[in-house]
Amino acid sequence: MSLPPIWRQFLYETGEISRFTGRFFSQGFKPRYEITELLRQCFIIGYKSLPLIGLTGFIMGLVLTMQIRPSLISYGAESQLPAMVGIAIVREIGPVITALIFAGKIGSSIGAELGSMKVTEQIDAMEVSGTNPFKYLVVTRVMASTLMLPVLVILGNAISLYGSYLGVNIRGVTSFDLFFKQVFDALSFKDFVPAFIKSYFFGFAVGMVGCFKGF
């Protein structure tokens, strides 16, 4: 019995990316460590995607607040607005939307960059210049995106909550302190931790897939 081509292709691709990931773990933690390049990638990957993630987060918080308000008013539960938005953002929407944007921006740019380096033989040139291109290019990028996404998620959440605070204040008046007190009263540590840990895996996956497609 033979598999239909599309299934074979799927299994083949899965095998390849697993092997690529295996290579990351077998080479990534041995010297020589590319610390300078890692820091440079953290800067590029983290800092450069901050404006976009900040903007999206802000709009998300603002719009979510404005849209939920009428429904809550009809139940007479307007005072629950900060708590509800806070939980939604911190638990789920923040990490997922941030990771999605991160994948769109960083994942594709890593893929395009490495792909163009490959066709213009820059990867070969690195290898003959005494550099392991897998460590220099792939390991640093995957590590940088794994480390940077959680940071971006935290910043994105903060900006999002600020957007929500402004949204609450479009109609009605709530002080900054009161708003955040309500948000944090509704949240507990165990709302935050899984979302935070999850974002490491998102970051790893984005970096890995981007590098796999390009390298």
Added chain:
Amino acid sequence: MHDVATIAIKGDAKSNSDGVLLINSLHKSFGSNHVLIDFNLKLEGGEQVAVLGKSGSGKSVLIKCIIGLLVPDEGVINVLGHDIESLNSYELDQVRTKVGFLFQSNALYDSMTVRENLEFPLRRHSIKLTPSERYNKVIAVLQNVGLAHTVDMMPAELSGGMRKRIALARTLILEPEIILYDEPTTGLDPITGKEISRLIKTIGEKYNTSALIISHDMECIRMTSDRIIMLIDGKCYAQGTYEELKKSNDEKVKQFFE
């Protein structure tokens, strides 16, 4: 000149009088695409040899095997007395410092300035230099190719011919004993092509390097090489000087000289 004479070469100890590069019955295929079938070559110290072949005949594959970027299916490649396949990665890096490689597409790192491009091999091969020594070296090789003023520019700001010369400068910075040129003149206008050819010739004379020049540009080959090897059907089909091959009656050889 080189220490190769004292090191016995696996498989071909006798003919290793002064050869800096020796290839013995090299086979390389990609799936069912047999690119190189029993290719042999010997490069003497200081010699400039051209490899001539059609597009897709496996010229780039050949020099990528020499530098260890591709692993041959069969055959022995001996560079400066080292059997490439038997080296570990550290030893391979050591050999690679003595072999310059000019890539067909230049392979300049486009996220780095010209200066960083040229410093890259020096840094990565852990060559001990102070920053000012390193900078002086960069300027010196750039002067060799007449582009010292571009040191702080990005590769994207340079013309194709300039990029080729920067790539050549990067090849020279480690002072290699052998230089592998992969189509140094393709994609350039005839005048710039000639300039590059002249540069290659000057480099060979000035530093007494050996060179393997891969090309299908007859003008470049005529100007730069002492000897020509014709790569046809994955084999060394014919060899000789430019004049000798030009007089050949063989159909396959003749078509290159028309």
